[in-house]
Amino acid sequence: MMGRRGPRLPDLALTDAERETLQRWARRPKTAQALALRARIVLACAEGVSNMDVSRQLQISPPTVTKWRRRFVADRLEGLSDEPRPGAPRTITDQQVETVIAKTLEEAPPNEDSHWSTRSMANAVGMSQTAISRIWRAFELKPHLVQTWKLSTDPLFVEKVRDVVGLYLDPPENALVLCVDEKSQIQALDRTAPILPVMPTTPARMTHDYVRHGTTSLFAALDVATGSIISQHYRRHRHQEFLKFLKTIDKNTPAELDLHLICDNYATHKTPVIKKWLLRHPRFHVHFTPTSASWLNLVERWFAELTNRKLRRSAHRSVTELEADVRAWIESWNADPTPFVWTKTADEIFQTLAAYCQRINDSRH
Structure with a gap:
């Protein structure tokens, strides 16, 4: 008894150029896997393998093998691409x-x-x-947004950037690197009505008006290595308060370690009283960021966390209540601190600034 014969398969022969192209498509490791599979189907069929054997070899259905075999015989390589899908025609032209x-x-x-x-x-x-x-x-165009920036005019800009970035990327041994600054004029604000909590489909709500109950200044030193914070509240931010904070840092750090403090150029950091105290405490080494370059001081990044996660949506009826609330938040932070890792080298910073300067010059022409 003779076996049942299926429909006669169309002949499939490849030119050298077609075989080379199909082999290149079939080797694609990640992208265009649909096209890679179709190429493997055609290559297998060109070896004289039956559709059923190709389906078993590639673990696909026989109708899939038949479809792409016929498409290739009819239209060659172009037949392996996807046909246009139905849908509404474009109404906006490229022009x-x-x-x-x-x-x-x-x-x-x-x-x-x-x-x-x-x-x-x-x-x-x-x-x-x-x-x-x-x-x-x-095209990621946002005409309604604008970003602000400011170039430092510090004559020692290059030297100071290399100094500060060097401390971040290659800190000295047997020393702590501390980013020090003060967040001044933190206001104790109380809303004129209670804050309504978040509910399904409704965000938390608060009144836009408020009552002021005074201000405080927060002095903070960020340990670059661990992310932990040394902090102290003062009602003013003169050189007297900065000196008190230096003494706080001195008491709360191991005495055998040198301390490298990264500070901005605020006048209270450079008074004769401060300079004399630093001379009497040689383990303190102060490194100043360039003028108008507060972005170099990592404690500013931590201040942003404090503002976003605590201050912006809080209400306080007194400065004392505000300070207690901030202290509790800092204690929680120090229980599981998160360091901010600096990644850019000084040369990369200079390249970015040079590109900005070039764009400024080009925009004037």
């Missing part, structure tokens, strides 16, 4: 997209506005606000 992008980047709004909005751009190019919004999102 319209280019016009929107060019206007956003190169032109000012005609109505004396400071920046484009989706409404003004839609009116200018005759498109919908939704279309403008989609184009801006696709």
Whole structure:
């Protein structure tokens, strides 16, 4: 009895160029895996293997093998690409997209506005606000946002950056590196009505108006290695308070270790009284950041955590209550501190600043 014969398979022969291309597609390790599988199907079929054997070898269904074999025989390499899917035709041309992008980047709004909005751009190019919004999102254009920056004019900028960054990336042995600064004028604010808690579909709510109950200044020293904080509240921030804080640091650090303090150029850090005290305590080494370069001081990053996680959404009826609340938050932080790891080298910082300067010069022409 003769076995049942299936439909005759179309002949499949490859040119050298086709085989080379298919082998290259089939070797793709991560990207375009659908195309890689189709290439392997065709290569196996070109060896004279039956569709059923190819399906078992590649662990795919026989109809899948048949489909791509026929597609290749009909259209060769082009037949292995995906066919266009049905859907609404494009209503926005490439030229319209280019016009929107060019206007956003190169032109000012005609109505004396400071920046484009989706409404003004839609009116200018005759498109919908939704279309403008989609184009801006696709190209990550945000005309409504602006970032501020300031270049340091410190004549010793390069030397100070290398000094401070060197302490972060290669701290000295038998020493602590402490970032020191004060967060002044922290206000004890009480809302005029109780803060309403968060609820499903509704965020926490508070009144926009408030009552002031005084201010305090927080002096803080961030241990770069561990992320722990030495802190002290004072009602003022003169050189007298800074001197008291230096003594606090002295008492709360191992006496056998040198202390490298990174500070800004605030006048209270450089008074004759402070200089005399530092001379009498030689384990203290003060390193100043360049003027207008507070971003070099890592304690500013910790102040941002304090503001975002505690101060911004809190209410206090007195300065004493505010200070107690902040102290409790710092104790919680020190129970499980998080260090902030500096990664950029001084040369990388200089390259970034040089690029900014080049853009400034180019924008003037």
